[in-house]
Amino acid sequence: MTDLYEPREQEAIREATETFYAEYPNACRECGGRGFAETQPTRVDPGSLDPCPDCLDQGFCPLCGNDKLDDVSFGDNDRYCRVCGWCEADAKKRTGNWLALG
Ligand SMILES: [Zn+2]
Ligand SMILES: [Zn+2]
Numbered sequence: 001m002t003d004l005y006e007p008r009e010q011e012a013i014r015e016a017t018e019t020f021y022a023e024y025p026n027a028c029r030e031c032g033g034r035g036f037a038e039t040q041p042t043r044v045d046p047g048s049l050d051p052c053p054d055c056l057d058q059g060f061c062p063l064c065g066n067d068k069l070d071d072v073s074f075g076d077n078d079r080y081c082r083v084c085g086w087c088e089a090d091a092k093k094r095t096g097n098w099l100a101l102g
Contacts, residue, residue, distance in 0.1 A: 024084075026065035030054035035062035035091045049095060061086050 005013065020027065027033035031052035038049060055062045061069055061081040069079040078088040 024063050026063075028052060028055035028060070028062045028065075031056075031062055033063045034095050035086070035088065036095045038095065049092060056088070062091070 017032075020033065024033055028035070031037055031054065035052055035056040036049050037052050051057045052062060055065075056079070059069060060067050061084060063086045064081065064084040066081050066083040069081055071079060078092075080087050
């Protein structure tokens with residue numbers, strides 16, 4: 001834990017994380033169930049969105065760990081989880097929103 005947050009904020013973050021993993025016990029710890037790893041943006045590099053090497057890159061659902069992700073025919077090669085409803089396009093949009101702002 002860094003000093004970026006006040007102790008009270010750290011506690012809130014810890015509780016939110018625990019709630020999330022209680023709901024999704026098989027969620028990927030590496031990417032927090034998002035499926036994508038962000039590289040930090042710098043002044044010269046806006047950052048990028050890469051499939052998480054621990055789950056999506058190996059064909060596992062980031063949220064529930066299902067290893068049979070479906071290809072969605074109407075997307076551009078986006079993957080979809082039949083078990084929990086995780087969708088690559090949505091996850092990419094959510095995680096990448098702040099990248100688009102830059
Ligand atoms: Zn992951
Ligand atoms: Zn899933």
